[in-house]
Amino acid sequence: MKKILLLLLVGLLAVGAIGCSNSQETGNDGVEVEKEPSVEGTLEEIMERLYSGVEIQLPKTMHTVIEGDNIAYFLGSDEIIFTEGLASEPMISSAAHSIALLRVDEDADIDVLMNTIKTNVDPRKWICVGVEEDEVIVDHIGNLIILVMDQEAEAFHESFLNLAE
Numbered sequence: 001m002k003k004i005l006l007l008l009l010v011g012l013l014a015v016g017a018i019g020c021s022n023s024q025e026t027g028n029d030g031v032e033v034e035k036e037p038s039v040e041g042t043l044e045e046i047m048e049r050l051y052s053g054v055e056i057q058l059p060k061t062m063h064t065v066i067e068g069d070n071i072a073y074f075l076g077s078d079e080i081i082f083t084e085g086l087a088s089e090p091m092i093s094s095a096a097h098s099i100a101l102l103r104v105d106e107d108a109d110i111d112v113l114m115n116t117i118k119t120n121v122d123p124r125k126w127i128c129v130g131v132e133e134d135e136v137i138v139d140h141i142g143n144l145i146i147l148v149m150d151q152e153a154e155a156f157h158e159s160f161l162n163l164a165e
Contacts (some may be wrong), residue, residue, distance in 0.1 A: 038142040043086035043101045046144070046163065050099070051088075053159030057153050059093035066100060074100050075147065078118030081105075081114055082145075096129040099156060100147040114138045114145060123149055130132040 039046055047063060052111045064070065066085030072078040074087045082102040089098045104113060118138045124130030137157045141164045148156045 019110065032084040036142050039144050039163045040165060043084060046101060047086060047088055047099070049163055050101075050146075050156065050159050053162055054152075054155050056155060058094055058097060061088045061097075062091045063088050066102070073125065074098070075102075075117050076122055077116055080116055081108065082113075083084065094129055096123075096126055096127075096131045098147070098149045098150065102145040102147075104143050104145060106143050108143065110140050110143070110145065114140060117145070117147055121149070122145060 040141075041049070044063060049060075051061075064074075064087045066074050066082075066087050070087075071085075071116060072082065074085070080102070082104045085100060085102045087098065087100040102113075105112065118136065121136060123133060123136050131149050131151060131153070135149065135151055135153045137146070137153045139146055139160070141161070146157070146160050148160075150156060
């Protein structure tokens with residue numbers, strides 16, 4: 001009898017823990033809908049958290065606001081519409097490394113934007129170095145798009161995905 005009660009209690013606790021997760025929210029009509037993952041914070045804070053999640057030695061990087069004349073340099077096209085952008089690249093180095101974060105409008109067609117970036121970005125934009133096509137990753141969490149160009153792109157991508165709330 002005690003074993004049955006213990007199993008029931010464990011089962012109730014498990015159901016309660018699952019039910020209290022924040023992966024769902026209630027819509028205006030009272031129906032529960034799946035909550036879209038997001039990443040909170042400024043782009044600078046997100047970039048710092050992204051780097052701290054990777055154990056790769058890089059030369060000192062510099063953050064640059066993506067705007068105006070540098071949009072095509074960082075993203076491959078100046079026709080990408082976004083609300084704010086931040087890029088991170090080495091200050092002085094022969095390392096092919098670039099990370100760009102873009103925050104876009106909630107109703108933007110993210111798949112089209114990511115495809116435009118992936119199609120147009122130049123993985124050999126540096127003078128003497130470059131990365132292979134499979135070392136260019138474009139992905140998103142909610143309305144935050146990331147572009148990674150690095151020989152260790154997968155590690156940075158995984159760090160980015162781990163930021164999802």
